Amino acid sequence: MNRVVHPIEQESFRRLRARLDTSRFPPLTRAVVERVIHSAADLEYATDLVTAEDDLVKGHAALHAGAPVVVDVEMVAAGITGRETVCRLKxxxxxxxxxxxxxxxxxxxxxxxxxxxxxxxxxxxxLEELLTLDASPALVIGLPVGFVGAAESKAALRASGLPAVSNVSEKGGSAVAAAALNALLYHPTSPDPLASPEENL
Structure with missing residues (x-):
């Protein structure tokens, strides 16, 4: 996905990387971690998020091959850039x-x-309902927020063995869930290993 990165966004990521060394993460994990942190201005997501690079590679491939994207609420859909989504809440x-x-x-x-x-x-x-279905998802970005059921539903997602992005704590929300999906959308399908991190924003 080709897009123009605004100078404010470039500067925001520069400051994020000045405060947190994300170079230890593999490419897609780094992209997700950085974009989630950027969306929430919360560096704790670097240790709170749980994912696996292999899951992200498969999800990234499915996404760029045109797999459907389903969201739980319109607020998540509104945060996803340049991709149609399915939301049946209405x-x-x-x-x-x-x-x-x-x-x-x-x-x-x-x-x-x-x-x-x-x-x-x-x-x-x-998220709890999704886990009862035989959905065979390409990837589940499970980042619901709340004091009732959020941490538990994410723990159940991790226990399910499904390919997933989740976090341990009660925090989350529409913005961070959309950010995780956007990280995969924005990441090139054939990244240049010599490209600077800013080129993969």
């Missing part, structure tokens, strides 16, 4: 034992089937 209802967010995940899965990238930044129940 169509969902709630009932005993099923939140609107969980129902929306069911509806989205019926629409996109297996192999999608799922970006969940708001509702722990959306």
């Amino acid at each position: 169509d969902a209802g709630s009932g005993p034992g099923l939140t609107r967010s969980a129902h929306a995940v069911r509806l989205a899965y019926e629409e996109v089937g297996p192999g999608a990238l799922w970006v969940i930044g708001c509702a722990p129940t959306a």
Whole structure:
């Protein structure tokens, strides 16, 4: 994805790297960690995020091959740059034992089937519901926020063995979830090993 990087963004990443050495991370992990930190101005994400480079490589390939991107709420969709997303929250209802967010995940899965990238930044129940489905996701970005269920749903995601980006703490949110997906969107499909980090913003 070719895009023009604004000087303010370049300076923000320069300051981030001056305060935190991210060079120890492999390329896609570094891209995700840096963009999540940039979105929240929170350096703690460097140790709070949990992911694996192999998962990101596969998710990156699926994303650039055109795999669907499903989000739990419109706020996540609004933060994703230059890519259509599926969000079925407006169509969902709630009932005993099923939140609107969980129902929306069911509806989205019926629409996109297996192999999608799922970006969940708001509702722990959306992530919990995804884990009950045979969705065979290309990648799950599971970064819901909250004091009730958020940390637990992310722990369940890690325990599931699915390819994922998550974090240990209760923090998260739509902006950081979108940022993690954007990191994969912005990262070149054939990165130049001699390119400066700024060229891969």
